[in-house]
Amino acid sequence: MDARTLSLPISTINYNQPITVQVGAPVSDVIATMQEEGFGCILVVDDSQRLNGIVTERDLLVHIVGGRLVPEETAVETVMTDAPEALRASDSIAFALNLMHLGHFRHVPLCVWDEQGDAYPVGLISTRDILNHVAIFIENKAPGR
Amino acid sequence: MLYDVAIDEELEQMEQDVALKASNTLEIQIPLRALMRPVVTIALGCSIQDAIDIFLEHKVGAAPVVDAHRRLCGIFSERDVLREILNKSVGNLEKISVEQFMIANPETAHAEDLLDTAILYMARGGYRHLPIVNELHQPVGMVSIRDVISHLVDSFPQEVLTLPPRPVRDAMKAREGA
Numbered sequence: 001m002d003a004r005t006l007s008l009p010i011s012t013i014n015y016n017q018p019i020t021v022q023v024g025a026p027v028s029d030v031i032a033t034m035q036e037e038g039f040g041c042i043l044v045v046d047d048s049q050r051l052n053g054i055v056t057e058r059d060l061l062v063h064i065v066g067g068r069l070v071p072e073e074t075a076v077e078t079v080m081t082d083a084p085e086a087l088r089a090s091d092s093i094a095f096a097l098n099l100m101h102l103g104h105f106r107h108v109p110l111c112v113w114d115e116q117g118d119a120y121p122v123g124l125i126s127t128r129d130i131l132n133h134v135a136i137f138i139e140n141k142a143p144g145r
Numbered sequence: 146m147l148y149d150v151a152i153d154e155e156l157e158q159m160e161q162d163v164a165l166k167a168s169n170t171l172e173i174q175i176p177l178r179a180l181m182r183p184v185v186t187i188a189l190g191c192s193i194q195d196a197i198d199i200f201l202e203h204k205v206g207a208a209p210v211v212d213a214h215r216r217l218c219g220i221f222s223e224r225d226v227l228r229e230i231l232n233k234s235v236g237n238l239e240k241i242s243v244e245q246f247m248i249a250n251p252e253t254a255h256a257e258d259l260l261d262t263a264i265l266y267m268a269r270g271g272y273r274h275l276p277i278v279n280e281l282h283q284p285v286g287m288v289s290i291r292d293v294i295s296h297l298v299d300s301f302p303q304e305v306l307t308l309p310p311r312p313v314r315d316a317m318k319a320r321e322g323a
Contacts, residue, residue, distance in 0.1 A: 031227070060227060061227075128273070
């Protein structure tokens with residue numbers, strides 16, 4: 001595999017549009033949306049679409065099943081991770097890989113920032129997206145390399 | 146001033162080119178034996194609640210389900226919990242067997258198979274975990290996407306490990322000296 005593939009910008013990967021819920025939504029809505037969309041991660045935004053947090057399958061497992069919370073009676077803020085690390089789509093895949101490795105993240109939000117430093121999600125990259133990217137290079141590997 | 150900026154940009158580009166040439170192609174092929182983690186198994190007949198407790202206790206996202214002879218029967222993951230159990234009235238999780246919601250007869254690999262094989266299995270099948278079995282079809286380890294990502298990071302030190310946890314976007318602009 002060519003190391004240069006990791007220097008490409010994240011935008012060259014087929015990443016997903018973000019699935020979002022509003023702050024204050026009950027966790028049951030989060031679960032329903034994740035089930036409908038087939039996603040293992042959802043971003044939490046305020047009413048101006050600014051990124052507030054992230055909720056993953058693991059958060060649901062730990063807080064809802066492990067913590068015996070009732071999804072209908074629990075607000076998403078209770079289970080989300082606040083102010084998650086985010087990247088730009090123009091950042092390199094290596095940045096995403098490094099962030100995922102160091103932070104043990106399975107997903108990293110892709111955002112644009114305004115002049116006040118507020119982040120607005122425009123995408124979501126997962127370890128699976130990177131794996132699929134690597135798989136394409138393995139499948140297309142030239143004979144003898 | 147404009148000239149300084151142009152020179153800076155040129156130098157920056159040259160530095161990047163050197164780094165790219167130095168990295169070039171790199172062999173990342175290793176047997177899965179070197180990558181797999183010790184496996185935590187769930188016994189067939191175990192309840193969903195017990196299985197979830199195992200996930201939480203061992204901090205794993207999936208575990209192979211094994212019969213009395215420790216042979217692999219299925220795999221149960223936190224994804225199955227989200228898809229099939231949360232928000233759904235499936236009943237008392239302590240009374241339902243994991244067999245009901247596990248994925249039966251999952252794809253497997255052997256310890257001597259190579260990393261490429263695991264990556265292609267995971268990409269084509271949409272799996273996040275690949276159980277590694279012996280000749281008796283008993284699980285001896287597990288390889289997850291996370292293990293693959295960690296290996297990629299370890300394999301590309303100049304590309305990845307030297308990077309700061311987040312891009313220092315303005316560091317170049319603020320660079321002092323020529």
